[in-house]
Amino acid sequence: MIVLEDFDLPHEQGVFGAVRRHDVHTGIDFYCAPATKVRAFHGGVVTRIGPFTGPVAGTPWWKDTSFVAIYNERLYLTVLYGEVSAATEVEVGQRCSRGDCIGAVATVLKTDKGLPRTMLHLECYRGNPFEDPEFQPKEWNLGEEQLAYLIDPASVIPEIYRLTWNPQWGHSMSTYSERTHDCLPDSARSVRS
């Protein structure tokens, strides 16, 4: 996969829309070694770099990590690479190309609970929500409707769709993807047909 050289597929808790103990999962987790380089899926403009987890982000039970968001105009799609440390040369407003290194994966979990502690959390938004300076990535609380702008990465990135398709995860792939399907760009719709 272009975005990570070496990784493990998400388990059931790590796919989009997975209902977990405290929240609903807003992205897809790819497990990998700390400091694994992260490369952009699509070219575009860096629209925001900010804290993603840890004390500064308001979630002190996790370690400090950041996110980098890149907006691709043609696809009308923002891809957020979370739980990373951003590369020092990456700046907001900069254009990047598919395959450019934008940072490295950072360890998010403080304690070892028998699951991997380091992962790329990949999140997707329809359009360019970071245009609004007030917009921040949010927790999806249990019982809430799917958050504004948020979409299933598997529904818009064919490579992720192929990698993560698993009938056992039908709840996330069918329920949430079908709901977001109508607002996808044409290029993404063909993936599902």
Ligand SMILES: [Zn+2]
């Ligand atoms: Zn995640």
